[in-house]
Amino acid sequence: MDPLRSNLLCRAARVEHGFGTRTSLLEQDGFASLRQIHSARWIAAGKPGPAGEGDALITNVAGLGVSVRTADCLPILLADPAKGAVAAVHAGWRGTAARIVAETVDAMQRRYGTRTADLLAAIGPGIGVCCFRVGEDVGRRFGLDGPGVVDLAEENRRQLVEAGVPEPQIDVLAFCTFCDGRFHSFRRDGPRAGRMISFIRAL
Numbered sequence: 001m002d003p004l005r006s007n008l009l010c011r012a013a014r015v016e017h018g019f020g021t022r023t024s025l026l027e028q029d030g031f032a033s034l035r036q037i038h039s040a041r042w043i044a045a046g047k048p049g050p051a052g053e054g055d056a057l058i059t060n061v062a063g064l065g066v067s068v069r070t071a072d073c074l075p076i077l078l079a080d081p082a083k084g085a086v087a088a089v090h091a092g093w094r095g096t097a098a099r100i101v102a103e104t105v106d107a108m109q110r111r112y113g114t115r116t117a118d119l120l121a122a123i124g125p126g127i128g129v130c131c132f133r134v135g136e137d138v139g140r141r142f143g144l145d146g147p148g149v150v151d152l153a154e155e156n157r158r159q160l161v162e163a164g165v166p167e168p169q170i171d172v173l174a175f176c177t178f179c180d181g182r183f184h185s186f187r188r189d190g191p192r193a194g195r196m197i198s199f200i201r202a203l
């Protein structure tokens with residue numbers, strides 16, 4: 001099976017991307033990668049291979065792919081075709097609460113001169129609102145009074161809108177990794193769950 005692609009990002013000139021699935025063959029070899037720590041820390045990547053600890057990679061190096069690994073957390077890919085800049089973000093509930101995607105947009109603005117009006121964003125497969133039940137502690141981080149359900153994709157979509165990304169330029173691939181067997185799920189499969197690679201690059 002091919003990796004999943006966002007129709008929105010597919011329309012961007014000189015940008016390649018993919019969201020891995022359980023059966024897609026994406027590997028991180030040749031891409032910049034992270035030791036992910038559920039933070040709001042981003043790193044600017046200049047070459048393939050491990051870039052350090054953090055949860056978002058940005059680059060404006062032509063041809064360099066940036067990648068994240070997920071299984072329930074959301075992979076979010078950003079492209080600024082005007083500046084030839086891209087980003088790959090790993091956003092679980094901790095990273096979402098820490099506003100990792102908003103921090104990443106801010107980093108692209110400061111580092112690369114990105115204008116949010118030019119940004120395209122695709123929120124990939126992660127645990128859906130159908131399945132993401134949380135306890136009181138996590139619920140309170142998302143404005144709930146107690147245990148409940150959290151819509152991580154919507155939380156990230158809202159952060160992108162608040163950052164200035166036009167709503168028609170945000171694509172949400174509404175696949176739930178927990179209840180859709182095409183995906184790895186940490187909550188469903190436990191510590192032995194595999195991970196899916198998502199990547200983006202500007203050519």
Ligand SMILES: [Zn+2]
Binds near residue numbers: 131177180
């Ligand atoms: Zn679900």
